[in-house]
Every structure is written in C-alpha cells, then in structure tokens.
Amino acid sequence: MKKVSIIGVPEHFNLPWHMAIEEGAFAARGIELEWTDVPEGTGKMCQMLQNGDTDMAIILTEGLIKSITEGNSSKIVQEYIASPLLWGVHVSSKSDYKAISELQNTKAAISRFGSGSHLMAYVNALNEGWDAEKLQFEVINNLNGAVEALTNGQADYFMWERFTTKPLVDNGTFRRLGDCPTPWPCFVIAASEAFLSEKEGLMHHILEIINQYTIEFKQIPSIDRTLANRYGQQLEDIQKWLSITRWSQVQLAPKVVEEVQDTLLHLNLISTENILKPKAFLGLG
Structure with a gap:
C-alpha cells in the first residue's frame, strides 16, 4: 500500500473524500489515503503543505494562490468546487x-x-x-x-x-x-512539490477515484439526509447548499488564476513583483 496524507476542513464539501476512503475505493487501488481535519483552515494548511507535513490538501483557491506568490512551492492539481463559496x-x-x-x-x-x-x-x-x-x-x-x-x-x-x-x-x-x-471557484486540490515530482502517477490515480465520486455525488440516494446527519445541519439548509454547489473534475483555468492575482494585487495583499504566470501555480499540465 502506498501511503498518502491529505488534509482539509471538517466541512460537508469534503464528504466525497470520506466516503471514498470508508468504502475502500483508494485501498482497492493500493493507496492508503490518510485524511486529517484541519479546523484552522487555509492559512494552516498552506503552512503544512510548504513544510512537507502533508502530501495533499483541499484548500481555498485564493489562500493557496497568495501563498504560492509568497514562495510556497505547492501546486494546484485540479479545481475541486467550481461554484463560489x-x-x-x-x-x-x-x-x-x-x-x-x-x-x-x-x-x-x-x-x-x-x-x-x-x-x-x-x-x-x-x-x-x-x-x-x-x-x-x-x-x-x-x-x-x-x-x-x-x-x-x-x-x-x-x-x-x-x-x-x-x-x-x-x-x-x-x-x-x-x-x-467568492468571485471565483472556491476550493482546489493541491499537492506539495515533493509529492508531485516523485509520485505524479499516483496523483493521477487519486484524482480518477475522487472524480468518479464527485461526478455521482448528488445522485446518491438520500445524500441530503446523510449530510445533514453527519454535519449537524438542518435538512433544508443542506438541500439549498447542494443546489448551489458544483464539484469539478478539471484543472483550474489559467484566467481564474490571473483574476485571483489581480484581485489580491488590487487589495494590496500581494505586490506587483510577486505576480506569477498561471503555469507557476498549476501542476499536472
């Protein structure tokens, strides 16, 4: 079994990952995917990626893009949630x-x-x-x-x-x-530079599995009740959330990277000299 560590917030967006782990979808492909909740959110996860404390993260788009402009060597390997947060x-x-x-x-x-x-x-x-x-x-x-x-x-x-x-x-x-x-797709799947350079094939396998889950996620019978029970939510709130949330199975568009950088620059959260080409943020081609 190939061990891979992944982190994310303990929120309903990430249920497809937990279902895939619990149902043995990764294990069936020889992957031991170890999930860790990080309630502190994106800032903490950026630090963990940069420090090599995790291989992968499900992370907010704007937070990771800002972190990469500041020297974080991690890469976005795929868009995860295409809708705004x-x-x-x-x-x-x-x-x-x-x-x-x-x-x-x-x-x-x-x-x-x-x-x-x-x-x-x-x-x-x-x-x-x-x-x-x-x-x-x-x-x-x-x-x-x-x-x-x-x-x-x-x-x-x-x-x-x-x-x-x-x-x-x-x-x-x-x-x-x-x-x-958010004025852009809200969550991306990120990987540390070391993991991506050493195990790109394994990364592709992980994406294949999770994408199969997210494509079918909304069609799972009673998924609204499962979410409501698991995350302590009212059923009508979960139903509204499901209606406005779109999972993605494609890479983040370069124009979105530019849009996020432009907004961060306008807000003086990054400087002109730190602006990078979109390819500096995106992994897996």
Missing part, C-alpha cells in the same frame, strides 16, 4: 450591528493571517467601498475561537462558510448580516 458575515447575537455597512472600522475575527477569513474580509471591504487599509483583525484560530471572541467583544464580526456556521445562527450564538460570495 458563500461567506456569511456574522456578529454576536447580542451585537447592536444590524447591517454589514455598519461594520466599517470595526474588528474582524480571522482564523489566521493568509486564511480565507482574512482574505475575504478584504473582498468584503472592496464590495462595501471601505478603505481596506483600515481593516482590523483579531486572530482566533478556529470556529470555537470566533464564538469566544464575538461573545466577549474581542472582535466585532466573523466571516465563515455560511452553512457551516448556520447551526450557530440557529441556536442564537451568531446573527448573520449577509453573505459575501
């Missing part, structure tokens, strides 16, 4: 804020710098017409940290995937003021 903009249920526009010059909770919650705060500022240079941040590591920070007043708002945080809205911990969708 809906980032809910949340405040404490006891907060006086009633609209996203009221959050200007307040403090955002982020899992870590370079994470999706960090980068999307800038995208939200751009959408709202705020001065992004004045954004303030409180690092909270994960969702539990966000609950604590918003409840205690250490931060004013928190951006996270809308459906993952929905149970916290339902139980009165958070109040969602609105959504901020």
Whole structure:
C-alpha cells in the first residue's frame, strides 16, 4: 500500500473524500489515503503543505494562490468546487450591528493571517467601498475561537462558510448580516512539490477515484439526509447548499488564476513583483 496524507476542513464539501476512503475505493487501488481535519483552515494548511507535513490538501483557491506568490512551492492539481463559496458575515447575537455597512472600522475575527477569513474580509471591504487599509483583525484560530471572541467583544464580526456556521445562527450564538460570495471557484486540490515530482502517477490515480465520486455525488440516494446527519445541519439548509454547489473534475483555468492575482494585487495583499504566470501555480499540465 502506498501511503498518502491529505488534509482539509471538517466541512460537508469534503464528504466525497470520506466516503471514498470508508468504502475502500483508494485501498482497492493500493493507496492508503490518510485524511486529517484541519479546523484552522487555509492559512494552516498552506503552512503544512510548504513544510512537507502533508502530501495533499483541499484548500481555498485564493489562500493557496497568495501563498504560492509568497514562495510556497505547492501546486494546484485540479479545481475541486467550481461554484463560489458563500461567506456569511456574522456578529454576536447580542451585537447592536444590524447591517454589514455598519461594520466599517470595526474588528474582524480571522482564523489566521493568509486564511480565507482574512482574505475575504478584504473582498468584503472592496464590495462595501471601505478603505481596506483600515481593516482590523483579531486572530482566533478556529470556529470555537470566533464564538469566544464575538461573545466577549474581542472582535466585532466573523466571516465563515455560511452553512457551516448556520447551526450557530440557529441556536442564537451568531446573527448573520449577509453573505459575501467568492468571485471565483472556491476550493482546489493541491499537492506539495515533493509529492508531485516523485509520485505524479499516483496523483493521477487519486484524482480518477475522487472524480468518479464527485461526478455521482448528488445522485446518491438520500445524500441530503446523510449530510445533514453527519454535519449537524438542518435538512433544508443542506438541500439549498447542494443546489448551489458544483464539484469539478478539471484543472483550474489559467484566467481564474490571473483574476485571483489581480484581485489580491488590487487589495494590496500581494505586490506587483510577486505576480506569477498561471503555469507557476498549476501542476499536472
């Protein structure tokens, strides 16, 4: 058996991977795929890829692209989720804020710098017409940290995937003021440079298996109930999420790489000298 380590957030997007592992699809091809949840999100996963602590990651597009411009040698081997991610903009249920526009010059909770919650705060500022240079941040590591920070007043708002945080809205911990969708496909499959250079054939086998699962995923009988039960979601929320989510089986388009870089540059999150050609980000040809 060939051991391969893979990381991702503990969210419903990644159920196809868990099903493939649990049903022995990888083992049948001689692959021992070891999954590890990383609740801290993209910033932590970029670090793990760069440090060689994992072979692969299911990771936010914009976070990995920013990390690669900063010297991360990992590559995008395929688009994973082709649809945008809906980032809910949340405040404490006891907060006086009633609209996203009221959050200007307040403090955002982020899992870590370079994470999706960090980068999307800038995208939200751009959408709202705020001065992004004045954004303030409180690092909270994960969702539990966000609950604590918003409840205690250490931060004013928190951006996270809308459906993952929905149970916290339902139980009165958070109040969602609105959504901020990513302007591009939200998740990609990434591999470390070392893994890709040494085991490209194995990478192709892994993609063949997961793509078969994602092509058929929405047609699995009662998959909405399976997701709702496994991730503690309301059935109607999962059904809405399924209706707007599209899995992909193709490589990320070079024009998307350029679009993400252009946006990061506009927000002063990367510098002109760090701009790279799309081929610098993409693996497997």
